[in-house]
Structures are given as structure tokens and as C-alpha cells.
Amino acid sequence: SVSNRTDIVENIPYKQAPTDHPFGDAGAHNGGRIRFNPGDDFLYVTTGDNHNSSLPQFGDNLGSKVLRIDRDGKAAPMNADALPDGFDARTFTYGHRNVQGIAFHPQTHQPIITEHGPWHTDEVNALVPGGNSGWDPRPNMAGRGDCPDNYCGYEPNQNEGMDPEERRKYMPMTDYGTYPNAMRPLWTNNxxxxxxxxxxxxxxxxxxxxxxxxxxxxxxxxxxxxPVGQRINVIDLMPWGPTIMDNKEMPLSAGPARFRGLVMGPDGSLYAAVDEGQIHRFTAE
Structure with missing residues (x-):
């Protein structure tokens, strides 16, 4: 039984209630993946933007970040050396939209994340200390006007007649125009x-x-x-890049599903949780 509980991080932002923009109920865009990195033994915590444009590019909060902390919730000592002034020292990277996956390269232990994008883009990113992922959904940037709740993360992406290229210009997943030094994704679907x-x-x-x-x-x-998506992709990274060398879809006898979580088991199988209510185990042939 659980005999005690210690809250090691208490101030990760959380969307408490639905807001005026067209998408997202309470709890939306909260990231929520936690993993220990075997390379440095720190805990990495992914968070999301909560449909709140004041989180991604500002360091006085833990939203839209990847945190690197010890088992007591304290910042990894080397975090602060790579961060802009005024950032919470628990921050490892910032400027994210909604990081739903994180894994660590088997050789280099570099963190690799999956970042759930707006209507036009998802990303796979290789993180570097202090890196900016370039997401900034504030109004009145890049020619945007007012947006519901001051959050332009969708508007007007859902408008009929706007092609994907126009969507990317209006609300880029990684805004190189404003943040030319933002981390370059390894992969996007664009x-x-x-x-x-x-x-x-x-x-x-x-x-x-x-x-x-x-x-x-x-x-x-x-x-x-x-429908698009609902699959598992296999990506080949160069050992010391990382650079994507190959990207293919894993053949799945069970067919498509909303794959929510992937984890390797001690038996060498891949386990997947799906929204439809099953846990799948995939073994190699």
C-alpha cells in the first residue's frame, strides 16, 4: 500500500476550465509525460501551454517546458547555465506547445520529444539545454489580430479555404522569423x-x-x-547526430488505434496503450 506521498513539484500550470476559444476542455494541453534519463539520472517532466499564450516564451512559469529535476524536485545544477535570465531553474527547454512523448537515445542519452502541433504540424525534436522550441501563440505577432482568450494557437487555422502553407505562415509551430535560433525539428509532417x-x-x-x-x-x-494518423512509425537516427536516416510505418496486425503511450518492457517487447481501452504487446519476428 502507499504509506506516504511527497509532492516534489506543485506549480505546473493546469487549465482549470473551458475557455472561449473553440477547442479544449479543462486539462487540455498539459503534456504530462515523465521519464528518468539513464544518462544523468534526472527526472524529465513535459508540460503544455494550457491554451495560454503567456506561458511558452516566458520563464516565470513551468508551462510549455521540459523540466529537468532530481528526485526531490530540485533543479538539475547545470540547467541555469543554459537558460535566459529570469527563468525558473528547473527548466531544461521552453517554447513548447504540448510535449506528449519523451525518450532518450540509447547511446548519447539525448532527450528526444514528440510535440503535438496545431492543425498543420507535429514535430520530433532533439532537445539541447536551454533550447527554445519556438512556439508563441500570442496575438499581434506575425500579423495576427485578436484571438479568443488571447490565444492564437488555432485561429484561424480551422477556417475553411486556408491551405496548409497559409496556416503555417499565420501560426508556425516553430517561429523562425521571431526566434531564428529555435531548435530545428528532426521531423515534421508539414x-x-x-x-x-x-x-x-x-x-x-x-x-x-x-x-x-x-x-x-x-x-x-x-x-x-x-482519418489520418493512428499508427506507429519507426525512425532511424544517426547514432551521433541525431539526423533522421529513415522513417517508415510499423506494420500492425491489429490495425489503427489512438496510440496514447509507448514503453519498452524488460522482455524486449514494445507495449502500447490505446484510447480504445487495450494494452497491446508487440514482439519482433
Missing amino acids: NYSQGISSAAFLEGEQWGDWNGRLVVSFLGIGFGDT
Whole structure:
């Protein structure tokens, strides 16, 4: 039984109630993935923007960040050296939209994240200390006008007739115009967001050529009668890059599902949680 509880982080922002913009109920865009990095033994915590434009580019809060902390919730000592002035020292990277997956390269232990984008883009990013992911949904930037609740993370992306290229210009997932030094994603779909979610690295000789490759999952979003996403992709990264060398879809006998979480088991199998209420175990052939 659980005999005691210690809250090591208490001030991660959380969206308490629905707001005036068209999407997202309470709890939306909260990130929520936690993983220990075997390379440095710190806990990495991913958070989201809560549909709040005052979080991503400002360091006085823990929203839209990846945190790097010890087991007592204290900042990793090296965090502060890479951060802009005024940032909470628990911050490892900032400027994120909604980081739903994090995994660590088997050789370098570099954190690799999956970042759930707006209607036009998802990203896979390799994090560096103090890095800015370039998400900034504030109004009156890049030619934007007023937006519901001062959050331009969707508007007017959902407008009919706006093609994907225009959406990216209006509300870029990574705004290089404003933040030219923002981290460059390893991969983007640059089409419609397909609801990227979790990430893990396949490990073990049983996986053959896939040993050491990154797997990322998708929740899928339907447009009209054509759903997209709902799959697992296998991505080959250069060992010391990382640079994507290959990206393919994993054949799944069970078919599509809203893949919510991926984790490697001690038996060398890949386990996946899906929104439909099952846990799948995938073994190599």
C-alpha cells in the first residue's frame, strides 16, 4: 500500500476550465509525460501551454517546458547555465506547445520529444539545454489580430479555404522569423497534425535492423471522411547526430488505434496503450 506521498513539484500550470476559444476542455494541453534519463539520472517532466499564450516564451512559469529535476524536485545544477535570465531553474527547454512523448537515445542519452502541433504540424525534436522550441501563440505577432482568450494557437487555422502553407505562415509551430535560433525539428509532417503522442527506443537484438530505432505513436485526427494518423512509425537516427536516416510505418496486425503511450518492457517487447481501452504487446519476428 502507499504509506506516504511527497509532492516534489506543485506549480505546473493546469487549465482549470473551458475557455472561449473553440477547442479544449479543462486539462487540455498539459503534456504530462515523465521519464528518468539513464544518462544523468534526472527526472524529465513535459508540460503544455494550457491554451495560454503567456506561458511558452516566458520563464516565470513551468508551462510549455521540459523540466529537468532530481528526485526531490530540485533543479538539475547545470540547467541555469543554459537558460535566459529570469527563468525558473528547473527548466531544461521552453517554447513548447504540448510535449506528449519523451525518450532518450540509447547511446548519447539525448532527450528526444514528440510535440503535438496545431492543425498543420507535429514535430520530433532533439532537445539541447536551454533550447527554445519556438512556439508563441500570442496575438499581434506575425500579423495576427485578436484571438479568443488571447490565444492564437488555432485561429484561424480551422477556417475553411486556408491551405496548409497559409496556416503555417499565420501560426508556425516553430517561429523562425521571431526566434531564428529555435531548435530545428528532426521531423515534421508539414501537412495536417496527426496527433503525435508517445515515443520510445526499440532495444534488443530481436529487433534486427530496428534495434536502437525510435518509435513514435499517433492518435490520429479525422478530416471529413478520411482519418489520418493512428499508427506507429519507426525512425532511424544517426547514432551521433541525431539526423533522421529513415522513417517508415510499423506494420500492425491489429490495425489503427489512438496510440496514447509507448514503453519498452524488460522482455524486449514494445507495449502500447490505446484510447480504445487495450494494452497491446508487440514482439519482433
